[in-house]
Amino acid sequence: xxxxxxxxxxxxxxxxxxxxxxxxxxxxxxxxxxxxxxxxxxxxxxxxxxxxxxxxxxxxxxxxxxxxxxxxxxxxxxxxxxxxxxxxxxxxxxxxxxxxxxxxxxxxxxxxxxxxxxxxxxxxxxxxxxxxxxxxxxxxxxxxxxxxxxxxxxxxxxxxxxxxxxxxxxxxxxxxxxxxxxxxxxxxxxxxxxxxxxxxxxxxxxxxxxxxxxxxxxxxxxxxxxxxxxxxxxxxxxxxx
Numbered sequence: 001x002x003x004x005x006x007x008x009x010x011x012x013x014x015x016x017x018x019x020x021x022x023x024x025x026x027x028x029x030x031x032x033x034x035x036x037x038x039x040x041x042x043x044x045x046x047x048x049x050x051x052x053x054x055x056x057x058x059x060x061x062x063x064x065x066x067x068x069x070x071x072x073x074x075x076x077x078x079x080x081x082x083x084x085x086x087x088x089x090x091x092x093x094x095x096x097x098x099x100x101x102x103x104x105x106x107x108x109x110x111x112x113x114x115x116x117x118x119x120x121x122x123x124x125x126x127x128x129x130x131x132x133x134x135x136x137x138x139x140x141x142x143x144x145x146x147x148x149x150x151x152x153x154x155x156x157x158x159x160x161x162x163x164x165x166x167x168x169x170x171x172x173x174x175x176x177x178x179x180x181x182x183x184x185x186x187x188x189x190x191x192x193x194x195x196x197x198x199x200x201x202x203x204x205x206x207x208x209x210x211x212x213x214x215x216x217x218x219x220x221x222x223x224x225x226x227x228x229x230x231x232x233x234x235x236x237x238x239x240x241x
Contacts, residue, residue, distance in 0.1 A: 001048070002057040013048045013057055014038025020068050037064060078210075080142040080203060084176070089117075089136055091172030094220060097165055097186075106220055107132065110172070127219055134216035139171045139183070144207035145214075148197060152204050158191045165199060167221065190218060 002009060010016065018036040025032050034052040037060070039045050049060045083089075094107035109132070111120055117136060121129045148156075155162045165186035173181045187209075188197040196214045199206045209217070 001059050004055050005057050009057075012042060013040050013050075015048075015050060015057075019047075019065055020070075022068060037068070039065075074146075076147055078144050080144055080200075080207070082141045083173070086176045088174045089139060089171045090174045090180070091170075092132070092136065092139075093168070093170040094135075094217075095168055096221075097168055106167075107135075131216040131219035134212050135169070135220070136171075138210070138213035138216065139169075143210045143213075145210045146208045147205060148208060149206035150204075152199050152201050152206060156188050156197050156199060156206055158189050158197075163188065167217075169198075169217075187217065190214070190222070 002013075005013070015036055015038040018038045020035075020037040022035045022037075023032050024035065036050050036052060038048050038050070040048060047060050047062055047064050049058045049064070050056060088111075091110040092107055093105055093109075095105040096103075109120060111117065117133070121132055124132065155164050157163070166189040167187040168184055169187055170182060170184040173183060175181060183202060184200075186199040186201075188199075190196040194211075194214070196209045196217065197206055198209050
């Protein structure tokens with residue numbers, strides 16, 4: 001919208017105090033590129049962009065600012081953990097925290113000596129087997145869809161209400177050298193919008209599960225109770241003329 005703006009125009013377009021300043025480091029480039037987003041003091045608060053050191057100002061979409069939130073957690077590395085080479089998951093447990101003590105866990109599996117997970121899961125129904133494999137892979141390389149709280153808490157918000165954690169997902173790890181360890185996540189009931197939260201005392205925060213793990217947990221916790229789509233209405237026979 002401008003290729004040689006005056007100082008007054010630079011100020012009017014919001015670049016004296018830009019709303020966002022994004023620094024890009026490009027491989028093999030001699031210097032960094034700094035992109036600024038400014039909000040106009042006129043024209044209904046339109047959003048403009050420029051690269052510092054260049055005499056051009058561009059119009060950008062009005063929601064461009066929302067693509068670059070100022071929350072530090074938005075830019076945090078999404079991979080929370082990758083198991084070290086040689087570390088194996090040898091046990092898997094998923095239980096409802098509010099279940100009676102004598103109620104079996106939703107998942108309770110352990111590798112027998114010399115067995116693989118393919119061997120252990122061979123007798124499971126296909127949908128459940130696929131879900132369990134996804135959970136194992138998701139725990140081996142644990143990813144967050146987004147970060148929700150920088151502090152672990154004993155309750156979390158589900159549909160806007162403080163709610164105790166619904167499930168405990170636990171994995172037993174065989175470490176190099178023969179030692180073992182247990183890692184666990186607290187899982188909330190799935191809420192609307194395809195969001196399911198998890199909390200970790202180990203990592204000390206609350207995050208949203210990524211989609212593959214979310215879908216797998218739905219299969220293990222709710223699919224058997226899902227009534228499915230409503231039955232089609234039965235057509236009434238037409239009355240005889």
